[in-house]
């Protein structure tokens with residue numbers, strides 16, 4: 284009996300040590316200590332043992348059981364620790380790995396410049412008025428002192444939709460709508476698309492303008508100049524100044540072309556300013572009395588100035604773009620680079 288128990292014990296311990304998983308270990312436990320287990324069978328056989336031998340054999344069985352249970356517990360702990368380590372290993376996070384980033388989009392350069400201008404003018408107290416892209420001949424030309432057969436109509440090759448309707452060639456059309464709807468003081472900007480049959484490296488049949496109109500008592504060309512100086516400093520940098528050159532628009536008198544001092548060379552002359560030190564950026568002027576009067580504004584009391592900025596032109600200058608088409612081709616390799 285003693286040998287039998289010894290054998291069971293040795294076998295059991297060997298089996299337990301061989302177990303490489305908790306499931307296997309459980310199988311071994313059942314095979315030895317379970318209802319039909321080897322050791323349980325020995326216990327059941329106690330009745331055949333001589334009564335005087337029983338205490339001794341009983342003690343031996345208990346010892347064997349104790350040793351086996353101890354071993355089971357030891358290996359169980361070991362396997363559990365291994366399982367936990369394996370889990371940690373598989374869930375390990377390498378904090379030095381480069382992160383998977385989401386690509387961030389950005390606004391179109393035209394939208395960026397448009398928003399920047401709206402911010403600047405907003406800070407000067409301008410309100411935004413958005414006109415419509417389809418206009419009548421009256422608002423786009425006649426009310427802006429450009430009647431039929433006026434030579435200035437040739438300055439803008441127009442897409443007519445019918446004899447009466449056209450795609451607006453200038454946001455100036457909005458000036459009339461605003462002056463008809465609102466009494467002075469007026470201080471608005473009007474951004475939007477305009478259309479002209481024109482197509483080369485610096486002209487596109489569709490482009491974006493931002494109109495500005497100020498009408499109040501005592502407005503002069505000096506107010507325009509002062510505002511422009513402030514504007515260009517904010518767009519192109521603190522050192523930038525403006526100069527006005529005489530020009531012609533039927534709806535302003537006097538009319539000016541506005542140049543900014545070259546922000547690339549500081550006025551010394553470079554490729555960007557074609558050696559002149561100046562870059563043309565917009566058209567402007569004092570609102571023609573005929574236009575004010577046509578909108579029912581008393582020209583003895585009120586005067587105004589207006590300006591029209593080409594947004595693509597500002598974007599091209601600001602971001603060093605040499606062909607206007609790059610702004611409309613939607614090539615992400617170009618657009619990705621412009622994120623102010």
Ligand code: PHE
Nearest residue numbers: 453455566567568589590591
């Ligand atoms: N509408 C003019 C153009 O498109 C620009 C302009 C606006 C000029 C307002 C003077 C005043 O060329």
